[in-house]
Amino acid sequence: MNTSTPDVQTLVVIGNGMVGHHCVEQLVERGALGRYRIEVFSEEPLRAYDRVHLSEYFAGRDAESLALGEASLYLTPGVTLHLGVPVLEIDRERREVITANGSLAYDKLVLATGSYPFVPPIEGAEGDSRLVYRTLADLDTIRAAAAQARRGVVVGGGLLGLEAANALKSLGLDAHVVEFAPRLMPVQLDDQGGQALKARIEALGVGVHLSKATQSISSGAEYRYRMNFAGEDFLETDLIVFSAGIRPQDALARQCGLELGARGGVAIDGQCLTSDADIFAIGECAAWNGSIFGLVAPGYQMARSVAAQLCGEDADPFIGADMSTKLKLLGVDVGSIGDAQGALPGARSYRFIDEASSSYRRLVVSADGKQALGAVLVGDNSYYDTLLQYVQNGIKLPADPASLILPAGEGAPALGADALPATATVCSCHNVSKGAICSAIDSGCTDVAGVKACTRAASGCGGCAALLKQVVEHELSARGVAVDKSLCEHFAYTRQELYALVRVEGIETFEEVLAKHGRGHVGCEICKPAIGSILASCWNRPIQDPWLVPLQDTNDTFMANMQKNGTYSVVPRIPGGEITPEGLIAIGEVAKKYRLYTKITGGQRIDLFGAQLHELPDIWGELIAAGFETGHAYGKSTRTVKSCVGSTWCRYGVQDSVKMALDIENRYKGLRSPHKLKFAVSGCTRECAEAQSKDVGVIATEKGWNLYVCGNGGMRPRHAELFATDLDDETLIRYIDRFLMFYIRTADKLQRTSVWRESLEGGLDYLKAVIIDDSLGLAEELEAQMQLVVDRYECEWANAIQDPEKLKRFRTFVNDGRGDPDIRFIDERGQRRPLRADEAGLISLVEEVV
Amino acid sequence: MIEASLQRNEVRGRWQAVCRREDLVPNSGVVAWVSNIQVALFYLKGEEGDQLFAVQNHDPLAQANVIGRGIVGHLGGNLVIASPLYKQHYRLEDGSCLEYPEQKLRVWPVRLQGDVVEVGVE
Numbered sequence: 001m002n003t004s005t006p007d008v009q010t011l012v013v014i015g016n017g018m019v020g021h022h023c024v025e026q027l028v029e030r031g032a033l034g035r036y037r038i039e040v041f042s043e044e045p046l047r048a049y050d051r052v053h054l055s056e057y058f059a060g061r062d063a064e065s066l067a068l069g070e071a072s073l074y075l076t077p078g079v080t081l082h083l084g085v086p087v088l089e090i091d092r093e094r095r096e097v098i099t100a101n102g103s104l105a106y107d108k109l110v111l112a113t114g115s116y117p118f119v120p121p122i123e124g125a126e127g128d129s130r131l132v133y134r135t136l137a138d139l140d141t142i143r144a145a146a147a148q149a150r151r152g153v154v155v156g157g158g159l160l161g162l163e164a165a166n167a168l169k170s171l172g173l174d175a176h177v178v179e180f181a182p183r184l185m186p187v188q189l190d191d192q193g194g195q196a197l198k199a200r201i202e203a204l205g206v207g208v209h210l211s212k213a214t215q216s217i218s219s220g221a222e223y224r225y226r227m228n229f230a231g232e233d234f235l236e237t238d239l240i241v242f243s244a245g246i247r248p249q250d251a252l253a254r255q256c257g258l259e260l261g262a263r264g265g266v267a268i269d270g271q272c273l274t275s276d277a278d279i280f281a282i283g284e285c286a287a288w289n290g291s292i293f294g295l296v297a298p299g300y301q302m303a304r305s306v307a308a309q310l311c312g313e314d315a316d317p318f319i320g321a322d323m324s325t326k327l328k329l330l331g332v333d334v335g336s337i338g339d340a341q342g343a344l345p346g347a348r349s350y351r352f353i354d355e356a357s358s359s360y361r362r363l364v365v366s367a368d369g370k371q372a373l374g375a376v377l378v379g380d381n382s383y384y385d386t387l388l389q390y391v392q393n394g395i396k397l398p399a400d401p402a403s404l405i406l407p408a409g410e411g412a413p414a415l416g417a418d419a420l421p422a423t424a425t426v427c428s429c430h431n432v433s434k435g436a437i438c439s440a441i442d443s444g445c446t447d448v449a450g451v452k453a454c455t456r457a458a459s460g461c462g463g464c465a466a467l468l469k470q471v472v473e474h475e476l477s478a479r480g481v482a483v484d485k486s487l488c489e490h491f492a493y494t495r496q497e498l499y500a501l502v503r504v505e506g507i508e509t510f511e512e513v514l515a516k517h518g519r520g521h522v523g524c525e526i527c528k529p530a531i532g533s534i535l536a537s538c539w540n541r542p543i544q545d546p547w548l549v550p551l552q553d554t555n556d557t558f559m560a561n562m563q564k565n566g567t568y569s570v571v572p573r574i575p576g577g578e579i580t581p582e583g584l585i586a587i588g589e590v591a592k593k594y595r596l597y598t599k600i601t602g603g604q605r606i607d608l609f610g611a612q613l614h615e616l617p618d619i620w621g622e623l624i625a626a627g628f629e630t631g632h633a634y635g636k637s638t639r640t641v642k643s644c645v646g647s648t649w650c651r652y653g654v655q656d657s658v659k660m661a662l663d664i665e666n667r668y669k670g671l672r673s674p675h676k677l678k679f680a681v682s683g684c685t686r687e688c689a690e691a692q693s694k695d696v697g698v699i700a701t702e703k704g705w706n707l708y709v710c711g712n713g714g715m716r717p718r719h720a721e722l723f724a725t726d727l728d729d730e731t732l733i734r735y736i737d738r739f740l741m742f743y744i745r746t747a748d749k750l751q752r753t754s755v756w757r758e759s760l761e762g763g764l765d766y767l768k769a770v771i772i773d774d775s776l777g778l779a780e781e782l783e784a785q786m787q788l789v790v791d792r793y794e795c796e797w798a799n800a801i802q803d804p805e806k807l808k809r810f811r812t813f814v815n816d817g818r819g820d821p822d823i824r825f826i827d828e829r830g831q832r833r834p835l836r837a838d839e840a841g842l843i844s845l846v847e848e849v850v
Numbered sequence: 851m852i853e854a855s856l857q858r859n860e861v862r863g864r865w866q867a868v869c870r871r872e873d874l875v876p877n878s879g880v881v882a883w884v885s886n887i888q889v890a891l892f893y894l895k896g897e898e899g900d901q902l903f904a905v906q907n908h909d910p911l912a913q914a915n916v917i918g919r920g921i922v923g924h925l926g927g928n929l930v931i932a933s934p935l936y937k938q939h940y941r942l943e944d945g946s947c948l949e950y951p952e953q954k955l956r957v958w959p960v961r962l963q964g965d966v967v968e969v970g971v972e
Contacts, residue, residue: 050952053952056910059913060908060913061910062956064954064956065906065910065953065954065955065956066952067954068952069951070944070946072944449926449948489925489926490924520924521896521897521924522877522894522896522922522923522924522929523923523924524921524923524924524925524930524932525920525921525923525932525937526923528921528923529921546876549875549878550875550876550877550878550921550922551921552921553921553934554916554919554920554921554934557878557919558919562916562919562934562935564912564914564935565914566912566914566915566916566935613919808873809875809880811880812881813881813882813883813888814868814869814873814874814880814881814882814891815868815869815873815882815883816882816883818883820888820915822908822914822915823915837913
């Protein structure tokens with residue numbers, strides 16, 4: 001039956017979980033197919049999937065998206081995956097594995113059978129009172145059981161138990177956790193950490209019952225089952241999920257007589273070799289030094305070691321593994337590092353407890369106070385990366401170790417990338433050290449993506465992504481690598497250079513820019529919108545014209561702002577914030593008709609949220625009929641001109657700020673720019689319009705207008721600077737024309753006026769010279785450019801709804817009139833808002849009850 | 851012995867007509883409703899002729915049905931779609947995510963029969 005050539009041996013891998021799959025991946029990568037034909041057997045009917053993110057299956061992820069790696073791996077000649085084919089026996093004498101479909105001879109064998117959930121022997125535990133949480137099939141069973149249930153209980157308050165409780169909650173059940181120990185996560189946390197976690201989890205509406213051992217399960221009165229604890233104590237529920245720990249899946253090893261660990265599991269040595277020299281065991285079925293490692297990282301470590309040995313390479317011996325973990329359970333951050341409970345001799349602790357927010361942090365240090373040994377975190381994992389590095393790499397603690405866990409004004413103190421030794425592990429999933437990252441950079445990687453591709457760092461659980469970025473950036477600048485100014489891989493130019501090329505050559509399409517000055521024929525999501533913006537700044541053609549559509553980010557494409565659930569917000573322009581009662585009523589009626597969430601913005605406009613794609617044309621049809629125009633809230637463009645009521649109504653106002661605000665907004669409303677633009681006009685120095693926080697601020701004086709430029713709000717607020725004083729209306733507009741066009745011409749992609757101003761050599765004086773004194777002789781040209789944009793202004797929505805071809809784009813589905821059935825809302829304070837994932841089940845429950 | 855049951859690139863099911871060529875947007879995406887699944891269709895017109903791709907519309911990271919509204923791009927030799935919400939890149943060819951290798955979009959075979967767009971469904 002084995003027809004392969006004699007020098008190709010047969011390697012059988014039993015188990016296609018995360019570890020078994022990683023082993024096959026590593027084998028193929030290291031060239032094992034030159035020596036072996038690889039036969040993989042999987043009991044489950046599915047290819048290896050990501051068990052770490054299993055719970056996301058309930059939040060809407062499908063089995064396919066949880067699958068690991070490329071399916072094509074198992075289509076590689078020489079690799080065969082037998083799905084849904086359990087191995088029944090191993091005949092070590094004949095060196096054969098026996099399955100229901102026949103037997104197969106092996107030369108080398110790798111056991112990667114993993115573990116199974118432990119269900120304590122409890123009387124009455126069967127059917128829906130005996131569910132487990134391990135495979136996708138288990139989750140399907142739980143989902144089916146939950147459909148007829150109101151309450152669900154998880155037995156076991158460890159990592160997986162809390163995940164399971166979260167899953168029950170997301171299915172809409174009243175969820176409870178029952179734990180035998182006096183605290184949650186007894187292995188990873190200490191008492192106070194357990195308390196803080198309990199408080200947080202209870203606050204989320206999950207019941208927590210500690211120090212409870214289930215003696216038996218009987219029929220319930222109010223719910224289906226009754227869990228009887230010691231004494232009279234009991235809890236009723238409709239279904240029970242056991243998550244009381246795992247046991248190594250060592251049945252095959254027992255059957256074929258391999259040596260086992262003291263507490264089960266296939267005994268292995270440092271080479272992951274079992275008592276049979278042709279059989280390896282890796283992952284959760286293997287016992288090293290009597291211990292089972294229930295995390296994916298140690299399993300991966302074993303898989304790499306075995307793959308290397310089978311390919312004739314030297315492999316580092318397995319010498320145990322770090323069991324530190326960082327998790328988000330039910331949205332609560334939990335971290336456990338090293339000796340979390342201070343069990344090592346002489347260990348001392350620093351603790352920070354915040355009862356108000358149920359946060360807890362503990363740092364365990366050595367007797368001499370110089371080394372960090374472990375840590376516990378509940379409530380905030382931003383401290384995790386730094387503490388892990390201190391513990392793992394024996395970095396000398398600062399004089400005041402408490403500072404590492406105390407709240408600092410700006411969040412956790414970061415350990416500088418330069419403080420890490422070369423041996424420091426940055427990515428524990430793929431075992432990548434800082435030294436390996438440095439070598440990758442030395443051998444030519446010039447960015448995070450390159451280092452990631454080369455070392456696989458941050459491609460496992462992803463928890464080290466922030467640290468990786470820090471290390472890469474630090475190392476690059478240490479090597480004096482000049483930051484590449486290329487827009488992207490398609491254009492070796494800056495935005496400014498491309499702007500000049502577009503203007504000088506009069507180019508109006510992306511294809512022409514790409515053909516003349518770029519590479520390839522597709523572009524990407526960096527250069528397309530950037531060039532789309534340049535074309536708009538220069539020529540102001542209707543954004544829905546077919547050759548411009550593929551360039552735009554979704555907001556510009558659909559002329560509305562995409563929000564988190566895929567719906568859009570609609571913002572009609574309200575120039576200067578001035579609006580008639582009829583206008584307000586019209587907006588109100590549209591909002592009511594389409595059930596849009598309505599909010600008045602900081603820029604004196606009204607935001608309407610929650611519209612689906614196919615509703616946008618109707619909504620805009622009605623708004624346009626009522627006299628509104630698009631507000632360009634979706635573009636890097638002129639947004640609002642805020643104003644006070646000025647001399648018209650205000651007893652202090654010295655100029656008509658509303659009229660000026662209207663003039664400015666109407667002049668620049670179609671202008672696209674590197675970043676969004678905001679303006680304000682105040683009628684006197686009391687500054688009710690807050691003009692000094694805007695890109696362009698105008699404040700009335702007795703003699704005219706004072707002009708301020710380059711201010712902004714946002715993350716890094718900057719006050720605008722006084723640019724010119726006591727201007728008449730005409731000069732004011734002329735200066736603003738020149739200023740804006742000069743900014744558009746010279747700023748970088750997505751650069752605010754404030755950041756552009758900081759980077760201007762010669763500072764404000766230079767800017768004044770260019771704009772006011774026309775030192776570059778550009779004034780006339782800048783004004784002419786602005787005039788072209790102004791003359792070509794057209795309401796983009798009015799343009800789109802006149803054109804049936806353009807409207808075709810606004811269909812949720814091209815072949816079906818329905819809306820997106822996954823978009824769901826919930827009422828809050830009298831309006832609709834998006835339903836959160838964790839509320840999905842709750843609603844269906846409410847609907848059922850009603 | 852036993853054959854692997856993974857043959858993703860072959861159509862074992864049937865071709866289903868979902869829309870017409872003029873419903874597609876050149877160099878961008880649209881979304882079709884195919885047997886209760888939301889499928890994003892991307893239509894690329896290039897020097898080597900036209901190319902069609904069908905991938906799942908559900909963005910697994912943002913948990914919203916938006917992939918069809920992203921920008922098509924070319925990165926490091928891969929044709930990709932950038933999620934419009936958080937900008938991860940997925941290869942149009944096989945749906946794999948460049949930033950998060952464990953994430954993957956489902957892909958379907960898709961073809962033009964004359965002016966009719968057909969998706970291979972199981």
